[in-house]
Amino acid sequence: MSHVGATGRGERSASNPPRSELGPLLVAQGVERHFEGVRAVDGVSIEIAQGRITGLIGPNGAGKSTLLAVLAGTLPASAGRIWFDGEEVTRLPVHRRARRGLVRTFQLSSEFAELTVLENLLVAAPNHRGDSLLGALLGRRYWGEDERRLVEQARELLDRFGMRGQESEYAGNLSGGQKRLLEVMRALMLRPRLLLLDEPMAGLHPTVVRQISAYLERLRDEGLTILMVEHELGTVERLCDPVIVMAQGRVIGQGPMPLLRRRREIIDAYLVG
Amino acid sequence: MTYYLTTLLVYAGVDVIACVALNLQFGVSGLVNFGFIIFQAVGAYTAAVLSMPPDTANGGFQQYILGLKLPFPIPWLAATAAGGLLAIPIGLVVLRRLRSDYQAIAMLVISVIANTLVTNIRPFLNGAAGLSLVPAPLSEHLDSGSLAYQWLYVALTVLCCWLVLVVANRIVNSPYGRTLRAMRERERAAAALGKNLVALKLTMFVVGGSAAALSGAILVGFIGLWAPASWLYPETIVIFAAIIVGGRGNNLGAILGALLVPVGFEEATRFLPQIGPPGLIPAMQWVAIGLLIIGFLWFRPRGILPEPRRRVEGEA
Numbered sequence: 400m401s402h403v404g405a406t407g408r409g410e411r412s413a414s415n416p417p418r419s420e421l422g423p424l425l426v427a428q429g430v431e432r433h434f435e436g437v438r439a440v441d442g443v444s445i446e447i448a449q450g451r452i453t454g455l456i457g458p459n460g461a462g463k464s465t466l467l468a469v470l471a472g473t474l475p476a477s478a479g480r481i482w483f484d485g486e487e488v489t490r491l492p493v494h495r496r497a498r499r500g501l502v503r504t505f506q507l508s509s510e511f512a513e514l515t516v517l518e519n520l521l522v523a524a525p526n527h528r529g530d531s532l533l534g535a536l537l538g539r540r541y542w543g544e545d546e547r548r549l550v551e552q553a554r555e556l557l558d559r560f561g562m563r564g565q566e567s568e569y570a571g572n573l574s575g576g577q578k579r580l581l582e583v584m585r586a587l588m589l590r591p592r593l594l595l596l597d598e599p600m601a602g603l604h605p606t607v608v609r610q611i612s613a614y615l616e617r618l619r620d621e622g623l624t625i626l627m628v629e630h631e632l633g634t635v636e637r638l639c640d641p642v643i644v645m646a647q648g649r650v651i652g653q654g655p656m657p658l659l660r661r662r663r664e665i666i667d668a669y670l671v672g
Numbered sequence: 673m674t675y676y677l678t679t680l681l682v683y684a685g686v687d688v689i690a691c692v693a694l695n696l697q698f699g700v701s702g703l704v705n706f707g708f709i710i711f712q713a714v715g716a717y718t719a720a721v722l723s724m725p726p727d728t729a730n731g732g733f734q735q736y737i738l739g740l741k742l743p744f745p746i747p748w749l750a751a752t753a754a755g756g757l758l759a760i761p762i763g764l765v766v767l768r769r770l771r772s773d774y775q776a777i778a779m780l781v782i783s784v785i786a787n788t789l790v791t792n793i794r795p796f797l798n799g800a801a802g803l804s805l806v807p808a809p810l811s812e813h814l815d816s817g818s819l820a821y822q823w824l825y826v827a828l829t830v831l832c833c834w835l836v837l838v839v840a841n842r843i844v845n846s847p848y849g850r851t852l853r854a855m856r857e858r859e860r861a862a863a864a865l866g867k868n869l870v871a872l873k874l875t876m877f878v879v880g881g882s883a884a885a886l887s888g889a890i891l892v893g894f895i896g897l898w899a900p901a902s903w904l905y906p907e908t909i910v911i912f913a914a915i916i917v918g919g920r921g922n923n924l925g926a927i928l929g930a931l932l933v934p935v936g937f938e939e940a941t942r943f944l945p946q947i948g949p950p951g952l953i954p955a956m957q958w959v960a961i962g963l964l965i966i967g968f969l970w971f972r973p974r975g976i977l978p979e980p981r982r983r984v985e986g987e988a
Binding site: 471473492493494495497498502503504505509510511512513514515517518519521522523524525527529530531532534535536538539542543545546547550567569585586589 | 863
């Protein structure tokens, strides 16, 4: 089985779901998403290899962000099936997929503006004893130890991403680049196994783009699997292997970027047009 | 004068509980519950029909269900439970499939429907005339007309306020409260971080509904009557106004708002000289509350006591 499956509609038998120890981390088979007759995602079958950054590119309206939303569970699939780590997650709501380690970020910054940077990270921490009604009512003595441990964990992330100095700042006051970093850090607090990034570098200064790229490479080297929608092809070429190309809701090609650049239909659909 | 003071204090306590409860829903969690007043009403009716004798007593001039004549504090406890229980079906219908702006409209509609039904089905809760002669708590043992009893009632109200505040403060200052605030800020992002939005909203519906119902039970035990005119949907707007004025998301702001708007504002207008046709001043009260909301949203949207910045362990 290749890291990224064949284009077009699915080949996997329903009785033969992927096995996590052998196969890819995520498998989508014949996934469709319709909006009142419009097929935004039209029979996409892909496989996301473990420990790599897979790029997802295509012209505007190709269905990239919709596919990401369907994989994460933010939007339900109209048809098709999705497996994550060997288990089918097609019907799981977004919060249950996130708890299993399938975590997404958004195209537009989605910081919790009236929470501080540190609070933004702590919100994402899973299994906090104080993050339930009962835990809250039992008081600080019950959950204080968890809080201290998670604050340490959050501060490690802030140190690593060079944002420790902003921990008490309201997230709404951060710059665009800092908000992007915060969103990535917040997703990392969940200890994801697959991170779905929707244009994490859109509209950012090249220096910040290089900074985020370096962080993503480091995360990949530590074993995190990433699927990333990105428009800037230089960044995609540097970071992503393999790359999936979408147009009009379908996958029209996949593989290493240098090879894709030579394919006529991809050049026509995206690289030139 | 002392009776006036105790009455004012009990009303203030009732409004404080209602405002803190709605603050949990609206200020902290972002739930626009335009049907909030029906939870106070269900508490008042439950406490009334559980503490009153069967409707055949008193010459049968009123019709109502139950009439179990249960001793205090069972009617108050049952009222609190009823508010929470009512929140479950309403919450499941409204919260599961509707977008938050439609949720607000649905709650407003439910509030109007509930009031219309209670008004028109007389055998249920005595229709538009409402329930009267509701026994005061412990009135079979104590003289409910005495000054000592009035102060005892104030003390009971203060105790309930304190309990509700302890619960609200623990929720707001905990990691759970942080999650509720995150949901208020961006629902989609909170869900993508593993938060079950329906469960969070439903829980706040139940907690807020229970507290609102308790406030209704306290009120009906004190004034001895309750009718559909007591819980028309604009009453919810007054509580919203209190939170917007006091400072949404801040329990202290909710208390301040309760003291300034439903208590202070309405008491202040009571002493205005009669001008114009009868009913002009009460009507102008509604206009003034509307202007108060618009003014604060325009000039001071975070209220007099804005939501404080929360410090986590060891934060500078």
